[in-house]
Amino acid sequence: MPKVVIVGSLALDDVKTPFGEAKSALGGSATFASLACSLFSEAGIVGVVGDDFPKEHLELFKSKGIDTSGIEIKSGEKTFHWEGEYSHDLNTAITKKTDLNVLETFNPKLSEEFRDADFLFLGNIDPELQLSVLSQMKKRPGLVIADTMNLWIDIKREKVLEVVKKVDLILMNDGEARQLFNTSNLVKAAKEILKLDSKIAIIKKGEHGCIMFSGGKHFACAGYPLENVKDPTGSGDSFGGSLIGYLAKTNDFNEENMRKALVYASCVASFNAEGFSVEKLKTLTMQDVESRYKEFEEFVKF
């Protein structure tokens, strides 16, 4: 049984940035999250693809010890497709096209085994599906983390708020937090999250790092100063996947260990942005991550 169950999208993306482009490349929130998670803990994916989804991608997951038994393959249908572009400001993606395809009728059904998992990551996907997955668990997992995006805040705000209420830790980026709580101030937004019973709020700020709020404490984590960003797609998902992977591995949710988890997650997310699609996550090792963690310690200390 995988320690961490990850639900989210599996996609074939077309991405263009000022530094190149990728066509029909492996993407999706569950993809990045599970590959990142697999550096720390065994992951299992819950998702759906069409029969156009290349076998080699499934093989990649398996090679990382990721349980793919929860990936439904719908014959005669096409995999979710996202087309996006980043301008010089690599912080924001401009969506050019979204073909939901198999995602349109996706209705995740967790296996007996998956319903028993101790760690659950609700990757960026329709909040109703996130809630459905959560309700299928046999017992409350030790830790439930959810991620979301502006699209869901626009069209399903109430459901996003319900997710926030039901999970232990919610991840969102700064723009999303500002949008959801209608405030420019991130400290205020984080306090609103905590009022909704989410024990921990983590706000991701792209290249500027992230902040974590919990029980009156806050942690400000700088961003790793990357010189060669190629494609930030999936860095937020990689961040989330590493976070839950590290926490599953250490099983310690104290402030001190949570902070370490955030730094590890930032390191993995920064690696991800240095290549297109899963190019970097494919070959990334814990040795690489540990070495960047040490660098991180060096450049924030004073």
Added chain:
Amino acid sequence: MPKVVIVGSLALDDVKTPFGEAKSALGGSATFASLACSLFSEAGIVGVVGDDFPKEHLELFKSKGIDTSGIEIKSGEKTFHWEGEYSHDLNTAITKKTDLNVLETFNPKLSEEFRDADFLFLGNIDPELQLSVLSQMKKRPGLVIADTMNLWIDIKREKVLEVVKKVDLILMNDGEARQLFNTSNLVKAAKEILKLDSKIAIIKKGEHGCIMFSGGKHFACAGYPLENVKDPTGSGDSFGGSLIGYLAKTNDFNEENMRKALVYASCVASFNAEGFSVEKLKTLTMQDVESRYKEFEEFVKF
């Protein structure tokens, strides 16, 4: 003789933010920088005002031990006036009106005494005036810090680059650095600054903190998570003034002490944003600053 000579603007500002407004309030780069500097070291201002400049402002400077002998008062003329507004995103000011008034013909002449200063802060002002002040110094000061803004990059790019070349440490915000070197990447922009012979580059990122690059090292300093920002006007100048003030006091430019200087500067800058105009700097004490510094240590450690 003041330890730190600060050249910059003295202004009467109209500022509006979502949290209130101030009319004809004390502002200008030299104002914020000298008040912030005075927490750490004796400062002397080089600037110009009209005879509409309230005496109480000069008294405020004097009460902080600031040498005002370098402030020229032009009778029959009006003080520089800036009108700005901040929307919900408090990171960027929208300039509504700029009346240069006395600044139009400002031609700073340093006194014998000021020309001997060990520390020089070239606050945000026309880069030609910054260069003129630098050329008036009898000897090369121990440390020269310059600040700039997007306006000068737009209209006097070559002069800004000349300033960068001639000073030890250049301060700019992230948008300005991206604009000056035509790159979205701050690490690349910082490297360009260092190529121009500026020994240290500090890029301010507003609420996201700042980064410092020097001799192959970088330091990432998180922003202090403020819940009640009222008016960010002058926070960048307060940052610069505190920075040179702390460095003048400690006279130690090693990486370790530079990092401390940046954290002190961030603390003072964050206080400044909690009130309109100089409201906060007026009453701020070193005890307040030390206490925020300790908080800062707590929330970035991992």
